[in-house]
Amino acid sequence: MDYRRGVVTGESVWRAILLYGANSATYKFAFGATLLEAAATGRNHVTLEELAPRYAELLCEALQRQPRQGTSARSKFLDTCRAFNAGELDRDMLHRRTVQLGFSNVVDAFPKLGGDQAPLSYYEDQRRNSAAPGLVLRDELLELAGSVHAQDLDAETAARWRLVETAWATGISDGVLGPSLVYDPDQQALVLQSKQRRRSVTGVVAALNGYQDGRCAYCNELMTQNVGSGPIVEHVLPWKLLTRLWRGPDVDAIWNLVLACWSCNNAKGGRAPHETWMPWLEQRNNDLIESRHPLREVLMAQTGATTAERHDTLKLAYRRATELLPTVWTPPVAGHRA
Numbered sequence: 001m002d003y004r005r006g007v008v009t010g011e012s013v014w015r016a017i018l019l020y021g022a023n024s025a026t027y028k029f030a031f032g033a034t035l036l037e038a039a040a041t042g043r044n045h046v047t048l049e050e051l052a053p054r055y056a057e058l059l060c061e062a063l064q065r066q067p068r069q070g071t072s073a074r075s076k077f078l079d080t081c082r083a084f085n086a087g088e089l090d091r092d093m094l095h096r097r098t099v100q101l102g103f104s105n106v107v108d109a110f111p112k113l114g115g116d117q118a119p120l121s122y123y124e125d126q127r128r129n130s131a132a133p134g135l136v137l138r139d140e141l142l143e144l145a146g147s148v149h150a151q152d153l154d155a156e157t158a159a160r161w162r163l164v165e166t167a168w169a170t171g172i173s174d175g176v177l178g179p180s181l182v183y184d185p186d187q188q189a190l191v192l193q194s195k196q197r198r199r200s201v202t203g204v205v206a207a208l209n210g211y212q213d214g215r216c217a218y219c220n221e222l223m224t225q226n227v228g229s230g231p232i233v234e235h236v237l238p239w240k241l242l243t244r245l246w247r248g249p250d251v252d253a254i255w256n257l258v259l260a261c262w263s264c265n266n267a268k269g270g271r272a273p274h275e276t277w278m279p280w281l282e283q284r285n286n287d288l289i290e291s292r293h294p295l296r297e298v299l300m301a302q303t304g305a306t307t308a309e310r311h312d313t314l315k316l317a318y319r320r321a322t323e324l325l326p327t328v329w330t331p332p333v334a335g336h337r338a
């Protein structure tokens with residue numbers, strides 16, 4: 001991703017904050033979404049009283065979806081949200097308690113990346129300013145909220161939120177999902193598969209878009225939701241290998257899925273990309289693993305626990321794929337990020 005590759009933009013740092021790093025509670029997702037919405041109105045100052053209703057609403061909804069929203073046993077604020085959901089508290093009281101309890105850690109923690117201050121900030125903390133208490137929203141945030149990618153950022157945050165809470169709900173202690181998370185091509189979604197049932201967790205586009213900076217995996221052009229620019233979920237090693245004498249890892253799995261624009265997807269057809277492009281995929285998978293992404297375990301189970309193992313797995317899969325389907329496709333900018 002851009003930021004990790006040294007390009008600091010409002011968008012890349014935002015993605016780093018929300019898509020990378022370990023999670024101990026889901027407040028930052030609710031807070032990020034609330035901030036973006038507040039900034040979309042164009043105002044540059046908000047009070048906690050103004051942020052509280054939406055912020056609490058997102059967390060109350062999340063608790064209804066999934067009772068576990070943090071790794072610590074108790075949280076006064078989450079208990080308040082639970083009490084509201086149970087009808088034991090009215091909306092006014094919920095908002096008042098949210099102002100008292102809900103922001104204490106998240107306002108300080110949000111602008112941090114791996115313990116350090118992020119290279120740019122989205123607001124100034126003026127909570128102690130008695131004349132105008134609240135947060136001053138900086139231009140970086142206002143621009144982000146007004147950009148064509150604001151919706152993508154929102155969807156990416158929601159996708160990571162679903163993955164994190166699903167990982168906790170499956171009871172795996174360090175918050176990662178095992179190989180029971182599979183790709184459903186009909187829904188283009190990640191699906192949690194148990195013996196009893198399949199349950200859709202989140203869309204693949206939203207789950208992967210941020211890790212490609214919203215750019216096509218092959219031509220590096222920015223993708224928007226418009227018809228013509230994608231993004232479409234793309235099998236790097238073609239899906240039709242599964243109908244041949246394929247001996248290799250499941251190609252219908254996250255390690256082999258990328259997002260591409262319509263024109264690259266069309267041009268590629270049922271071919272593998274040229275070998276020189278493949279380091280991009282290897283790097284993308286390594287980025288996801290390093291990001292503490294809930295898909296980390298899935299990727300490691302599919303392709304190997306170490307970078308060396310994953311390199312070999314990918315090389316072997318590529319060789320076998322091109323033995324069966326020897327005609328390859330050269331992307332417009334081969335190996336542009338390798």
Ligand SMILES: [Zn+2]
Pocket residue numbers: 216217218219220221260261262263264265
């Ligand atoms: Zn493209």
